[in-house]
Structures are given as C-alpha cells and as structure tokens.
Amino acid sequence: MTASESAQVDGPRVRYAAIIDTETGGLDPLKHPCVEVAVMLFDVRRAQPVASFASLIRSTSNEAEFVNGIPLEMLAEALESDLVWRAVRWLIEPAQVIIAHRAEFDRQFVPDLGKPWVCSKTDIRWGDQMRGDHLVQLALAVGVGVVTAHRAMADVDTLARIMMRIAERGTVDLEEMIVRAMRPKTLFYALVPYEKRQIAKDHGFLWDETKHGKNWYRYMPPEDVGALPFSVRAQQ
Numbered sequence: 001m002t003a004s005e006s007a008q009v010d011g012p013r014v015r016y017a018a019i020i021d022t023e024t025g026g027l028d029p030l031k032h033p034c035v036e037v038a039v040m041l042f043d044v045r046r047a048q049p050v051a052s053f054a055s056l057i058r059s060t061s062n063e064a065e066f067v068n069g070i071p072l073e074m075l076a077e078a079l080e081s082d083l084v085w086r087a088v089r090w091l092i093e094p095a096q097v098i099i100a101h102r103a104e105f106d107r108q109f110v111p112d113l114g115k116p117w118v119c120s121k122t123d124i125r126w127g128d129q130m131r132g133d134h135l136v137q138l139a140l141a142v143g144v145g146v147v148t149a150h151r152a153m154a155d156v157d158t159l160a161r162i163m164m165r166i167a168e169r170g171t172v173d174l175e176e177m178i179v180r181a182m183r184p185k186t187l188f189y190a191l192v193p194y195e196k197r198q199i200a201k202d203h204g205f206l207w208d209e210t211k212h213g214k215n216w217y218r219y220m221p222p223e224d225v226g227a228l229p230f231s232v233r234a235q236q
Contacts, residue, residue: 059072
C-alpha cells in the first residue's frame with residue numbers, strides 16, 4: 001500500500017508529517033523574500049525521518065543576513081524559487097499535515113502547499129508541563145542537544161529529534177498529539193492591558209501591528225478558550 005492510499009484508509013489519522021522551516025530576508029512577507037527552506041518527511045507512527053530536502057532560494061536581497069548568516073553572493077547562485085517549491089511539493093506529497101515552529105510566521109513566506117499547518121509552538125501540547133515557546137529550550141527539556149540554530153535544516157532536524165525523543169519516552173502518543181493539534185481553529189484577540197501583556201505571550205498569543213490592528217492574537221480551538229486566565233474576543 002502506498003503512503004497516499006494509507007492516508008485515504010486512515011481518514012483523519014496522521015501517518016506522515018512534513019516538518020518545515022524557513023529563513024527569510026526580513027519579517028515582512030510583502031517586502032522580504034524567503035531565502036531558504038528545509039523540509040523533512042517524517043513517519044509519525046514509527047517516529048523516524050523518511051527523507052529531507054533543503055535549499056537556498058535565489059534572491060537579490062537579504063536584509064536579515066546578520067541573523068541567518070547567508071551571504072547574498074550565495075543567494076545569487078541559488079536555485080530559482082519555482083524549482084525549489086516543486087521539490088518541496090514532491091517530497092511532502094504523502095504528508096497529511098505540515099508542522100513548523102511558529103507556523104504563523106513561516107506560512108506567510110511559503111506558497112500554498114495544499115495541506116493544513118500545525119504550530120509546534122502554540123498548537124501542540126508536549127506533555128509533562130513542557131512549553132513549546134522556544135525550540136532550543138524544548139529540545140534541552142527532553143535531552144536533545146542543540147549544536148546550531150538560525151539555518152533552516154538545523155531547526156527542522158531539532159524538531160524531528162524532539163518528536164523522536166517524545167516517542168521514545170512513551171508518555172505521549174505522537175500521532176494523537178498531532179491529531180489534537182489539527183483541530184479547527186478560530187482567530188482570537190487577547191483582552192489584556194498593556195502592563196499584563198506578558199500573560200498573553202505566555203499563552204501563545206503573538207503581537208501584530210499590521211494585519212491584526214495592534215493586538216495580541218492567536219488561532220486556537222474555541223473549546224480551549226475557557227482554560228485561558230483572561231478574556232478574549234473572537235474575530236467577527
């Protein structure tokens with residue numbers, strides 16, 4: 001049975017996930033390019049990597065070189081974006097879901113891949129009271145060493161090894177954890193005063209001054225709102 005056939009048989013279950021990370025030339029998707037992407041096809045039931053791909057993406061600018069460390073000279077010689085995204089689509093074809101750390105940011109720089117996204121920072125409950133706020137801290141909390149950061153494949157590999165370690169512990173069913181994170185979500189705004197903004201951040205809300213009109217916002221399942229220690233407003 002092929003991976004695609006397995007997905008049809010299993011319905012809402014998750015056999016494969018695509019772990020994705022990007023490096024960008026800045027924070028604004030309207031002005032800044034995606035300059036690198038890395039992706040791994042991950043077998044959720046066996047908790048093992050299947051295949052991976054990473055590439056720089058040709059660009060004439062990289063204002064965030066001081067963060068990602070990618071010289072503009074390398075981007076001038078990189079693959080054209082259409083070739084890169086064609087390879088990404090081919091690799092993740094069997095996946096039922098895309099997982100990224102702070103997915104709301106990455107997906108702005110990625111073309112439509114035709115699959116739902118899950119954020120390992122805000123959507124996944126890792127268990128044992130572990131928070132997913134920072135990928136490095138989450139890795140260290142489960143005993144996964146971190147050698148480097150701020151390159152796409154390094155972060156993809158770190159997230160994959162976190163998932164492998166979670167599965168090894170046996171305290172959380174990896175597939176059930178991801179399925180739960182895939183529940184339908186609604187956009188909510190945190191109703192907190194400025195001096196209490198940290199509490200919104202601590203509960204996975206992100207700050208935005210443009211699209212969401214200077215608000216702390218988060219996409220989350222409506223049934224989880226009652227557990228928040230502050231009030232929220234749903235987008236009308």
